[in-house]
Amino acid sequence: MSSTKAPDHYDLLVIGSGEAGKFLPWMLSAKHGKKTAVIERGRIGGSCPNVACLPSKNVIHSAAIAHEVRRASAFGVSLSGIDPASLKSDMPVIKARKDAMVKDVNGFQGFFDMFGVEIIRGEGTFVGPNEIQVGGGRALTADHILICTGSRARVDARIPGLLEARPMTHIELLDLDVLPAHLIIIGGGYVGVEFAQAYARLGSHVTLVQRGDQLIPREDEDVVQALSGILAKEGVRIITSADVQSASGTNGEEVTVSIRSSPGGEEEVLRGSHILMATGRIPNTADLNLDAAGIKTTAAGHIVVDEQLRASTSVFAAGDCAGSPHFTHMGFDDFRVPSVLFTDPELARVGLTEKEARAKGVPYRLAKLPMASFLRTRTLGPGASEGFAKALIEADGERILGFTALGPGAGELLPVISLAMKLNAGYRQLADLIIAHPTMNEGLVELFLLHVPDGTS
Structure with missing residues (x-):
């Protein structure tokens, strides 16, 4: 003892x-x-209510408000005497709102x-x-x-100068009460991509560096290409297939990050005010x-x-x-695996991606529908109809193997799909649903009613 x-x-x-x-x-x-x-x-x-999921969504929501105010005129709203381009983010107030939420929950x-x-x-x-x-x-x-x-x-101590530069993780970033002038984000997974869009909307210059050849490597290429295009239009500079060689300076003052295009490409020096590490956990x-x-x-x-x-x-x-x-x-349940990337538009998925299905040798039929056919998106303003939804249906049956959506509030589509998958309900049962109009879930009826190719049986 x-x-x-x-x-x-x-x-x-x-x-x-x-x-x-x-x-x-x-x-x-x-x-x-x-x-x-x-x-x-x-x-x-744990982390989620204190320093991760919920606090980050507070900041993301503040960024979404800033984004909408800047384009208020597109919705017929005039800001008398105010130039939307001059909008400033009050980071102490944003941080205080986040802190109050953490204390409350x-x-x-x-x-x-x-x-x-x-x-x-x-x-x-x-x-x-x-x-x-x-x-x-x-x-x-x-x-x-x-x-x-x-x-x-994870902060990679093997990168020369990185620890000395005192880079931030998401915890330190969420505690900032100043807006980074130029935020260099290393890592293009969920954390990096969410913060890239949010801080670009708040007013930072943002450079997003990803070692692999695409952002969010688990997702299908067509999904990532569509989302990357949206981020680029909002001013996020995306650099893929790049290795970080070294870093110098002091986070919060002036930092440099040297990157090299892989394999064997040219070296580029990025200069910014802050570094965020988002390279995994x-x-x-x-x-x-x-x-x-x-x-x-x-x-x-x-x-x-x-x-x-x-x-x-x-x-x-x-x-x-x-x-x-x-x-x-x-x-909570390691064997039901929905996920949502809280960008705007959201990227939501449950079950297999196409590349996972191909890697596992799982035959499937693909149903795909532009987000413009989800009629609710037509009411939400410029850009809301970008994206799409797609479902993988087993080749010789009706089971849903996977579902991905890139669109406004796409995460809210997942419970319907997750429940159908949990109950082994076929896609035809979803096609037969009567869903209130015009809601986002209404688009699922068209997806499964009209866009599933004939099966092999």
Whole structure:
């Protein structure tokens, strides 16, 4: 034992209070009378409500308002005596609004108390297969342990000068109360793309550098091309197939980033005021002493789990630390995988992309519909009808294999598709729906009624 006092024993111990660490102890304690506890070294509720998903959407919404005000005349709204081009973003006010939202929604401690789940503050480390020590003192044992410690933004220390330049992650960016004059974003995934558009709309010059040959590499090329065109029209400079060679200067003052087109291309020096690193995330597993519990990790640090998320006989892992895609809801249910990129227009997907289907050798039929045929978009002003929706239908049946939409509020289309996929409802059942007019979901009826090619059977 790790101390002379017998360890406190629980039915379930959870390390981390984020999305994966909330619902299971809540349900087991409230509905089944189990003794549960959650160990948390940081903020209750994890990253999403405190420093990630919700705070970033506040800033994105402020940017959307700025964008609409600048083009108010296109909607027949006159700003008397005001030149929309002179619009300024009040970053202290934007930050204060974000901070107020975080304070308002962060009542998770009350939920843990209400459901009878003990919160134990401190850092938990394994000292045995079923035993955890908190803060080097209190010893705890449990029948089952769930690890959901999440992840953190990656900053590549191998790039010469980068650490000395003190680049920002999304956390520091969201805490800025000044507008970057020129924001250089390294990484063209979800985080990089969302912030690129938002800060361009707020008034920053934005350069987005992506190592691969397209932004958002998991998505299909036609989707990314359409979105990249929209970003470029809003002033975002996009550089793909480029490696960062070095960085210098001081973030917030003056920075330079040297990039080289790959493979073997010319070098270019980017000069800006701020650097945002958006090159992926690192699992928070290094401090858990997993060897003491016989738990293995991948080379990247993710916990190795089976199909039931089991890491050992009595230990499970869920969410980012187990290698799931880094969306909050993935920690709640790792096997239903919708995702939304909160650009304008939104990019929403559930299930297979075309390139995933081809890679897996899955035959499919493609139904595709321009966003202009979603009649609601015609009411929303310039650019709202850009984009499209597409669905992958099994070649010899009616099941929906995947769905992607690029359009206004596209994420709100996903629940209908996700439910159909969950229930194994065929696309014809969606084509038979009566949906209120004119809503975005109405376009799904046309997509599935008129645009699914004949099957092979």
